Amino acid sequence: xxxxxxxxxxxxxxxxxxxxxxxxxxxxxxxxxxxxxxxxxxxxxxxxxxxxxxxxxxxxxxxxxxxxxxxxxxxxxxxxxxxxxxxxxxxxxxxxxxxxxxxxxxxxxxxxxxxxxxxxxxxxxxxxxxxxxxxxxxxxxxxxxxxxxxxxxxxxxxxxxxxxxxxxxxxxxxxxxxxxxxxxxxxxxxxxxxxxxxxxxxxxxxxxxxxxxxxxxxxxxxxxxxxxxxxxxxxxxxxxxxxxxxxxxxxxxxxxxxxxxxxx
Amino acid sequence: xxxxxxxxxxxxxxxxxxxxxxxxxxxxxxxxxxxxxxxxxxxxxxxxxxxxxxxxxxxxxxxxxxxxxxxxxxxxxxxxxxxxxxxxxxxxxxxxxxxxxxxxxxxxxxxxxxxxxxxxxxxxxxxxxxxxxxxxxxxxxxxxxxxxxxxxxxxxxxxxxxxxxxxxxxxxxxxxxxxxxxxxxxxxxxxxxxxxxxxxxxxxxxxxxxxxxxxxxxxxxxxxxxxxxxxxxxxxxxxxxxxxxxxxxxxxxxxxxxxxxxxxxxxxxxxxxxxxxxxxxxxxxxxxxxxxxxxxxxxxxxxxxxxxxxxxxxx
Amino acid sequence: xxxxxxxxxxxxxxxxxxxxxxxxxxxxxxxxxxxxxxxxxxxxxxxxxxxxxxxxxxxxxxxxxxxxxxxxxxxxxxxxxxxxxxxxxxxxxxxxxxxxxxxxxxxxxxxxxxxxxxxxxxxxxxxxxxxxxxxxxxxxxxxxxxxxxxxxxxxxxxxxxxxxxxxxxxxxxxxxxxxxxxxxxxxxxxxxxxxxxxxxxxxxxxxxxxxxxxxxxxxxxxxxxxxxxxxxxxxxxxxxxxxxxxxxxx
Numbered sequence: 001x002x003x004x005x006x007x008x009x010x011x012x013x014x015x016x017x018x019x020x021x022x023x024x025x026x027x028x029x030x031x032x033x034x035x036x037x038x039x040x041x042x043x044x045x046x047x048x049x050x051x052x053x054x055x056x057x058x059x060x061x062x063x064x065x066x067x068x069x070x071x072x073x074x075x076x077x078x079x080x081x082x083x084x085x086x087x088x089x090x091x092x093x094x095x096x097x098x099x100x101x102x103x104x105x106x107x108x109x110x111x112x113x114x115x116x117x118x119x120x121x122x123x124x125x126x127x128x129x130x131x132x133x134x135x136x137x138x139x140x141x142x143x144x145x146x147x148x149x150x151x152x153x154x155x156x157x158x159x160x161x162x163x164x165x166x167x168x169x170x171x172x173x174x175x176x177x178x179x180x181x182x183x184x185x186x187x188x189x190x191x192x193x194x195x196x197x198x199x200x201x202x203x204x205x206x207x208x209x210x211x212x213x214x215x216x217x218x219x220x221x222x223x224x225x226x227x228x229x230x231x232x233x234x235x236x237x238x239x240x241x242x243x244x245x246x247x248x249x250x251x252x253x254x255x256x257x258x259x260x261x262x263x264x
Numbered sequence: 265x266x267x268x269x270x271x272x273x274x275x276x277x278x279x280x281x282x283x284x285x286x287x288x289x290x291x292x293x294x295x296x297x298x299x300x301x302x303x304x305x306x307x308x309x310x311x312x313x314x315x316x317x318x319x320x321x322x323x324x325x326x327x328x329x330x331x332x333x334x335x336x337x338x339x340x341x342x343x344x345x346x347x348x349x350x351x352x353x354x355x356x357x358x359x360x361x362x363x364x365x366x367x368x369x370x371x372x373x374x375x376x377x378x379x380x381x382x383x384x385x386x387x388x389x390x391x392x393x394x395x396x397x398x399x400x401x402x403x404x405x406x407x408x409x410x411x412x413x414x415x416x417x418x419x420x421x422x423x424x425x426x427x428x429x430x431x432x433x434x435x436x437x438x439x440x441x442x443x444x445x446x447x448x449x450x451x452x453x454x455x456x457x458x459x460x461x462x463x464x465x466x467x468x469x470x471x472x473x474x475x476x477x478x479x480x481x482x483x484x485x486x487x488x489x490x491x492x493x494x495x496x497x498x499x500x501x502x503x504x505x506x507x508x509x510x511x512x513x514x515x516x517x518x519x520x521x522x523x524x525x526x527x528x529x530x531x532x533x534x535x536x537x538x539x540x541x542x543x544x545x546x547x548x549x550x551x552x553x554x555x556x557x558x559x560x561x562x563x564x565x566x567x568x569x570x571x572x573x574x575x576x577x578x579x
Numbered sequence: 580x581x582x583x584x585x586x587x588x589x590x591x592x593x594x595x596x597x598x599x600x601x602x603x604x605x606x607x608x609x610x611x612x613x614x615x616x617x618x619x620x621x622x623x624x625x626x627x628x629x630x631x632x633x634x635x636x637x638x639x640x641x642x643x644x645x646x647x648x649x650x651x652x653x654x655x656x657x658x659x660x661x662x663x664x665x666x667x668x669x670x671x672x673x674x675x676x677x678x679x680x681x682x683x684x685x686x687x688x689x690x691x692x693x694x695x696x697x698x699x700x701x702x703x704x705x706x707x708x709x710x711x712x713x714x715x716x717x718x719x720x721x722x723x724x725x726x727x728x729x730x731x732x733x734x735x736x737x738x739x740x741x742x743x744x745x746x747x748x749x750x751x752x753x754x755x756x757x758x759x760x761x762x763x764x765x766x767x768x769x770x771x772x773x774x775x776x777x778x779x780x781x782x783x784x785x786x787x788x789x790x791x792x793x794x795x796x797x798x799x800x801x802x803x804x805x806x807x808x809x810x811x812x813x814x815x816x817x818x819x820x821x822x823x824x825x826x827x828x829x
Contacts, residue, residue, distance in 0.1 A: 003322065003357040005310060044313035045485040045492030046736060049510060071510025072737045079735065229509045231481045234354040238478040238501060241525070242515075244533045249353065264507065264516050264525060295753050306751050464798050466746040466767035480742070487730045488612035498747070504793035505742045519795060554746070554758040554767055555802060
């Protein structure tokens with residue numbers, strides 16, 4: 001019998017600030033995953049927490065986590081240095097339905113720390129660029145410092161239309177100011193041929209869904225990545241249950257109409 | 265031929281068995297807790313990690329097999345459900361390792377009318393002084409080889425009807441329960457508000473339930489820094505922080521949401537996952553709730569109103 | 580993740596019974612292990628060394644009952660990165676807070692005569708005077724729970740309470756429920772991790788670990804009102820919570 005609770009040690013190959021509150025952890029291990037899936041990363045003595053890998057699923061040498069300092073585990077991760085070991089188990093759950101995406105226009109919407117699975121998906125889409133129509137990535141951050149994909153934007157722009165916006169600009173910010181929801185005006189959207197992928201704060205997702213509905217994109221074409229408390233990762237502990245689903249087993253990626261009727 | 269055991273020989277049998285097994289004589293009326301804790305401990309160390317050597321040790325379980333003696337049918341049924349939950353769709357290593365190192369002997373004080381699916385040996389009362397032994401597994405057959413069991417051609421077999429329990433009967437109709445509880449939430453039935461006012465949110469219902477299995481994991485660092493332990497402990501979904509994420513958001517901030525989730529899991533989600541309601545009607549939550557919330561009355565009220573709504577003219 | 584530089588810890592006590600410090604001493608090997616990992620720079624009851632420079636962590640047992648003690652508390656606060664209350668006197672006001680000004684004046688009159696002017700102040704939780712970073716409740720504290728919190732503290736972990744109430748450990752100890760026996764008990768709304776020690780000893784729970792976050796106090800009062808008088812209920816709540824802002828049922 002396999003012990004699914006037993007994690008594997010992994011070495012930190014690189015650790016650096018992506019923003020004042022977020023660090024990138026590059027982990028030396030080949031992880032076979034579908035963008036949207038998650039791992040439970042941990043540190044002995046501090047516990048485990050769920051993270052969606054942010055790197056390309058084609059990357060064979062390593063995978064990346066983006067860690068916002070929040071709970072016990074993420075705070076402990078922030079204090080580590082190159083060469084230190086953390087633990088990983090997974091990947092768990094279901095990623096984005098990539099086959100369903102084929103041939104369609106893709107609209108990705110993300111806010112704040114919801115970017116990791118979207119970043120990984122973007123890498124996948126770019127690698128398979130000819131399989132998809134128009135691709136947009138709308139990303140909102142509280143301020144320019146909190147944009148976690150600064151290093152990727154130039155490369156991504158060659159294949160994907162990346163639209164960035166911030167809530168609170170700094171004096172040197174030359175880009176857009178405002179909510180992500182407003183970026184839709186800058187896109188050419190064919191509602192019958194577009195799938196939408198969202199990962200971000202609840203209010204952002206809810207506001208965006210309303211707009212999408214009004215332009216004729218049905219909930220069936222909207223995919224969101226859900227966040228919940230997770231402990232076991234294998235559908236036992238009950239913390240991530242929502243309605244009749246478990247985020248760890250049935251998600252974290254859901255069709256919007258699968259969960260929007262849930263009460264929690 | 266019927267294998268029988270004299271009632272008077274039960275203490276001698278358990279004594280004989282304790283030479284081979286770690287025998288626990290489970291007496292339901294002497295504890296609020298079910299036997300689930302033998303397999304899913306209230307608090308247990310799963311792993312220990314030693315910082316100097318960087319060695320990980322997986323907590324081992326005792327070599328000697330555990331034999332739980334004296335479970336009634338409801339508890340056996342509950343354990344069967346828990347076995348399934350801990351096996352499907354993924355295996356819970358720590359539960360199953362202990363469970364597979366155990367034997368279950370049921371003692372049933374009434375006539376059995378339905379096949380029993382869990383356990384190794386069932387002792388069924390057939391007359392005032394004798395039990396019929398039905399072994400369900402090889403391990404059960406081994407126990408029956410013990411000298412206290414006798415083969416008899418025509419033992420006296422009397423019928424002892426099971427004591428009627430409304431809750432147990434209610435719990436059987438899992439399809440109706442799933443529909444009714446779901447309906448009660450969609451229709452925002454006043455019962456949830458009512459329960460929120462009287463529920464203490466103490467979690468006793470979940471602790472005493474033989475099927476409730478929510479847990480949390482937590483790491484502890486020895487105060488001298490030499491080792492860390494990953495522990496898991498019983499949680500309860502009515503507790504305040506059950507659905508709070510690291511960032512601070514609580515997905516079920518009100519007791520009403522949490523209480524409903526307890527019901528929803530037991531009667532709706534469980535039905536969709538395992539075709540069963542996760543209640544066998546053992547009555548523990550009813551008996552030990554300090555606020556005297558009676559699950560039987562709550563379910564009856566929900567079902568009554570649900571059925572009323574079905575017969576009411578639509579529109 | 581070891582701290583190269585040891586944290587400087589000071590342990591101070593105001594008016595109280597010192598029982599929580601006794602509980603710390605009772606940790607024996609664990610206390611020695613703790614003293615290896617932190618630098619205890621000031622502890623009147625435990626050592627001669629008494630430095631007054633900056634503290635990374637100051638533990639405060641008891642609560643001020645004189646203006647001088649209040650001043651000292653403020654000074655310690657200024658010198659400390661983290662200020663942690665140790666025991667229910669410090670965290671909630673506890674036993675000394677049962678008595679308030681009017682009642683005390685009556686005793687003054689009786690003992691010292693009407694001329695006497697008391698200098699004592701009402702016992703309040705430390706948080707009435709200064710910002711507190713964490714509360715280690717208990718009358719007395721549980722040594723093991725305190726050791727867990729110390730370990731989390733020196734390892735830089737976010738401090739937290741157990742999410743369960745006293746009922747968890749009471750049920751595990753297989754004790755009959757007092758409320759079901761129509762005897763008052765604050766167990767269901769009280770913060771757990773004490774090991775249900777009072778219930779094991781045959782007493783009720785008076786909630787010395789504090790009222791649990793999000794507790795349904797109203798529901799408990801409804802139950803208590805069925806079999807206990809208002810005065811009796813008041814006695815249970817005022818044992819540790821007379822001056823506590825965590826609880827206000829009046």
